[in-house]
Amino acid sequence: xxxxxxxxxxxxxxxxxxxxxxxxxxxxxxxxxxxxxxxxxxxxxxxxxxxxxxxxxxxxxxxxxxxxxxxxxxxxxxxxxxxxxxxxxxxxxxxxxxxxxxxxxxxxxxxxxxxxxxxxxxxxxxxxxxxxxxxxxxxxxxxxxxxxxxxxxxxxxxxxxxxxxxxxxxxxxxxxxxxxxxxxxxxxxxxxxxxxxxxxxxxxxxxxxxxxxxxxxxxxxxxxxxxxxxxxxxxxxxxxxxxxxxxxxxxxxxxxxxxxxxxxxxxxxxxxxxxxxxxxxxxxxxxxxxxxxxxxxxxxxxxxxxxxxxxxxxxxxxxxxxxxxxxxxxxxxxxxxxxxxxxxxxxxxxxxxxxxxxxxxxxxxxxxxxxxxxxxxxxxxxxxxxxxxxxxxxxxxxxxxxxxxxxxxxxxxxxxxxxxxxxxxxxxxxxxxxxxxxxxxxxxxxxxxxxxxxxxxxxxxxxxxxxxxxxxxxxxxxxxxxxxxxxxxxxxxxxxxxxxxxxxxxxxxxxxxxxxxxxxxxxxxxxxxxxxxx
Amino acid sequence: xxxxxxxxxxxxxxxxxxxxxxxxxxxxxxxxxxxxxxxxxxxxxxxxxxxxxxxxxxxxxxxxx
Numbered sequence: 151x152x153x154x155x156x157x158x159x160x161x162x163x164x165x166x167x168x169x170x171x172x173x174x175x176x177x178x179x180x181x182x183x184x185x186x187x188x189x190x191x192x193x194x195x196x197x198x199x200x201x202x203x204x205x206x207x208x209x210x211x212x213x214x215x216x217x218x219x220x221x222x223x224x225x226x227x228x229x230x231x232x233x234x235x236x237x238x239x240x241x242x243x244x245x246x247x248x249x250x251x252x253x254x255x256x257x258x259x260x261x262x263x264x265x266x267x268x269x270x271x272x273x274x275x276x277x278x279x280x281x282x283x284x285x286x287x288x289x290x291x292x293x294x295x296x297x298x299x300x301x302x303x304x305x306x307x308x309x310x311x312x313x314x315x316x317x318x319x320x321x322x323x324x325x326x327x328x329x330x331x332x333x334x335x336x337x338x339x340x341x342x343x344x345x346x347x348x349x350x351x352x353x354x355x356x357x358x359x360x361x362x363x364x365x366x367x368x369x370x371x372x373x374x375x376x377x378x379x380x381x382x383x384x385x386x387x388x389x390x391x392x393x394x395x396x397x398x399x400x401x402x403x404x405x406x407x408x409x410x411x412x413x414x415x416x417x418x419x420x421x422x423x424x425x426x427x428x429x430x431x432x433x434x435x436x437x438x439x440x441x442x443x444x445x446x447x448x449x450x451x452x453x454x455x456x457x458x459x460x461x462x463x464x465x466x467x468x469x470x471x472x473x474x475x476x477x478x479x480x481x482x483x484x485x486x487x488x489x490x491x492x493x494x495x496x497x498x499x500x501x502x503x504x505x506x507x508x509x510x511x512x513x514x515x516x517x518x519x520x521x522x523x524x525x526x527x528x529x530x531x532x533x534x535x536x537x538x539x540x541x542x543x544x545x546x547x548x549x550x551x552x553x554x555x556x557x558x559x560x561x562x563x564x565x566x567x568x569x570x571x572x573x574x575x576x577x578x579x580x581x582x583x584x585x586x587x588x589x590x591x592x593x594x595x596x597x598x599x600x601x602x603x604x605x606x607x608x609x610x611x612x613x614x615x616x617x618x619x620x621x622x623x624x625x626x627x628x629x630x631x632x633x634x635x636x637x638x639x640x641x642x643x644x645x646x647x648x649x650x651x652x653x654x655x656x657x658x659x660x661x662x663x664x665x666x667x668x669x670x671x672x673x674x675x676x677x678x679x680x681x682x683x684x
Numbered sequence: 685x686x687x688x689x690x691x692x693x694x695x696x697x698x699x700x701x702x703x704x705x706x707x708x709x710x711x712x713x714x715x716x717x718x719x720x721x722x723x724x725x726x727x728x729x730x731x732x733x734x735x736x737x738x739x740x741x742x743x744x745x746x747x748x749x
Contacts (some may be wrong), residue, residue: 156705473705
């Protein structure tokens, strides 16, 4: 791909703005709450778009297009089953405890609800994994822009990381959130043309569907058995593995996205954050699944080969002239850089409060922790770059990352579910239940799936069932151990558990602002979409 | 800082750049896409940017009064 002057100008304008936003915000950072949580002052529509943008990393966007090119319309399940219900749940039911408890992070909630060892397990595992994800993100960016444009792998890593460092160092979470909102609109403006131009060329959806194999254009009717669809999965695994355990495990417990809601200006805004995010999430298949289907139609199999991750850039090359190409590539670049920024802001918060303040240097004043946060930003970015080079030498780490997340996220969701809705869940129950869930996930993968003891339709199916097993074991063990161990007294759990938290009076709130009403609208629309593409 | 200001500015500029590419490279764009999509899409993005700027200045005026 050769870029023209307008393409470079668009990329240049983006770089200028992200640096400018970070620099402009530096004078508004006066406390650690400003730096790590934006002073809990951001409007719901901003945190809502940042919530979804934090999830829309370039690996996610490119990966979903690749998935669609490989599996067809089944990829919509990652959105309509694998995200929307969980986003609704976390907004309506979990945000009152996350936000209401004034916890500064997900691990801190675990400390308030249970104890230090539960917090420590989550904090350390999350900190390591989020840094590794940042490294993987940068590695993928370097490779893709080297392949597409011939940019130096090393230069693009260091320049992109340097820009992220500047804007996060100066502007903290607010800078990261504002740039995520810019990224969101860049993705919409950069990817919508693909869907429009592709459909226009084919002659509409029904013409495209007619040109593709039937099992690639029906989202539910091929799920009665694993052999009936290219993903090798049936409806039970899809609903309970992806739709329940993995999806809820990610959206309800991953601090990278939850942090955006914690930056909201009040509880109502925090609850509306994931609900507002659910609307664009619902229509996102238009930007990623439809292009993936267009890849099947447009790009010869010989050109694509087995390198499905290049599907999106190849489609851009087919449809985008100069100018539009610059916009599309800027959208990808923004996604990579926001991905890194999101991981770094989540890491520096968890490090500063849940590791440094808890175990290394407690009882310091707020300015000290704010300075620590800024230093950690530098360390976090440098560590991410270091991990980029580690991934370069061990690039099957990328394949294992999603697996690793599912080892921890699936049982963690059981811990949160019981923690927030069952006051009898005890600290020892939570900790040992969580450990048993993680061990179950690992054992299922290595001892059951990899040995062929159970044969699954695909690796994805194996991961879905592994997540169900891990969640179930954690859930049952937490209950069992809790019944025989001491819990925290009720007065320490007010605001942390459903039965001990006063309900908000929303009688005077307009209907369209009530989380429950928004949730019903979202679920109804999602159901309609599922039926439309049955 | 109200986010609508940088949001409005960046997309107004990007929209204008896209419109510019549609004017300067009209032949190439039309040959590839059969119509000057850059022109139209650039205008849409520019309008979005201006809309955001409009909301920002309206909010600033309310604060002044």
